[in-house]
Amino acid sequence: MGISKDLTExxxxxxxxxxxxxxxxxxKDSIFMEQKVKFTDGKISLHGNLVHREKPKFADYVLYVNKATPIAIVEAKDANHSVSHGLQQAMTYAQMLDVMFAYSSNGEGFAEHxxxxxxxxxxxxxxxxxxxxxxxxxxxEANDGSGLNEQELSVIEQPFCTGQNIFPPRYYQRNAVNRTVGAIAKGQNRVLLVMATGTGKTYTAFQIVWRLLKSGLKKKVLYLADRNILVDQSIQQDFKPLEKVTHKIDFSKDKNHxxxxxxxQVFFALYQQLIGQNDAKNYKELFPNPDYFDLVIVDECHRGSAKDDSNWRNILEYFSSATxxxxxxxxxxxKYQSSIGYFGEPIYxxxxxxxxxxxxxxPFKVINI
Structure with missing residues (x-):
């Protein structure tokens, strides 16, 4: 006998x-299942001077390998719907959250994709x-049926950095981190992340570095930027949990020590400090071994080092053995600069x-003046 059609979802x-x-x-009491998971904030809509938020997106159930890695979405429907009625919605959410399995249920059974x-x-x-x-x-089943390698397993098992002043990653930040560390664990050496201004690129970079260092996949990191404010903000804010192993390069001081x-473990540097006056190649004096770094992060990679003939590009070529x-x-x-030509198609x-x-x-309005 089927379940009562009077039952709500x-x-x-x-x-x-x-x-x-x-x-x-x-x-329910462990890290493996969460119910009613909100993963967007709801679009802000403007109507003249009136502002309101649309409904955020919720998943009925999210199942996890661990807190860093969601594995399944389950969508529930009431008993008046078929068992697979919610599957398309579950699949849509699963694709947004980079989840491998999608389920729907009306209480009588489950449909799986x-x-x-x-x-x-x-x-x-x-x-x-x-x-x-x-x-x-x-x-x-991962990697077209060839399964996960040891490095992938070790980085999947490494959680995100959490703490009192560290907010958990939004779903797209988790996707960006997971895709990046997964690609590096597979052996990919050039990775491009495209994320809109204001969506937390530096926080995402920090979580990538944290998980690669803690899982042992990487040991020495160089973070490159072209403005002091980018470096100082990163060190003082997002990268603060790594402050004991973080150093900002100052060539005039560092060359004597x-x-x-x-x-x-984590070095922050301005291109200008590493190049020096008249293309002095300070980076060779500080790091005579070009294999010193095994990870280089290029902030705002569309500027400066994007040009093939840039002397800033020489830094990337010197440390070319690193990811x-x-x-x-x-x-x-x-014609002269290509982010995709250098890093490949965006991983996320x-x-x-x-x-x-x-x-x-x-949302924004364009005002012509």
Whole structure:
């Protein structure tokens, strides 16, 4: 006998879906399951002088490998709908959140879409995969069926940096971090991230560095920028949890204390400091071994070093054995400079339009004067 058609969506969740999921090890009291997860703020709409927010997006259930890695979305519908009625919505949310498995349920069973294989199926309410089964499928099916390598597993298991003054990543920041560390774990050496101004590029860079250092995939990091304010803000704000191993390069002081540089892991530098007067190539004096860094982050990579014949590009070429991550809101593609030509196609893009649609950025009006 089917379940009562009078039950609301909340009734169905409370009576049937909660139990079906938690019985398989997805505990509500642990890090493996969250209910009613809000992942956008809701678009800000302007009507003349009136401003209001549209509804934010919520997922009914998000299941996790760990807090850094969501693995599944489950959407619930009331008993008047078919078992697969919510699957398209679950798939849309899963694609936004970079999640591999999407499910829908009306309390009578589940419909599943597996993004790793492209297959869909339905099954009974008591046949939801256990935590161990689903995580094992993810590890086995990833990378077109060749599975995850040891480096990928180690970086997946490394959580984000959390603390009293550190906000958890927004969904798109988590996507950007996870895609970047995953690509580097696979051996990709040039990575481009395109994120709109105001969406937290430096915070994203910090979480990438944190997870690569803590998982042991990288040991020495160079963060390149072309303005002092970019460097100082990064050190004092987003990178503060790493302050004990962070150093801002000052050539005039550092050249007399080269032996002390070895105690640091994350170096911040202006191109101008590393080049020096009349293209002096200060970077060679400070770091005579071109393999010194295994990760270079290029902030605002559409400027300066984007040009093939730039003397700033020489720094990137000197440290060419390192993994290079380019970060920009506006990748430049001209005859003389190409962000994509150097770094490859963006591994993740979060545009101004995305930010406005999600309500993380305010809409704007263009006023001609």
């Amino acid at each position: 909340e009734d169905v969740k409370f009576r049937y879906i909660n139990e079906a999921i938690t019985n398989k090890g997805w505990s 597996d993004f790793l294989t492209g297959k869909e199926r339905t099954f009974a309410i008591d046949e939801f995969p256990t935590k161990e089964e689903l995580i094992e499928r993810y590890k086995r 080269l032996e002390e540089l070895g105690s640091y 290079h991550i380019g970060m920009t809101a506006t990748p430049k593609e001209t 893009t979060y545009s101004l339009k995305n930010g406005i649609e999600d309500g993380f950025l305010a």
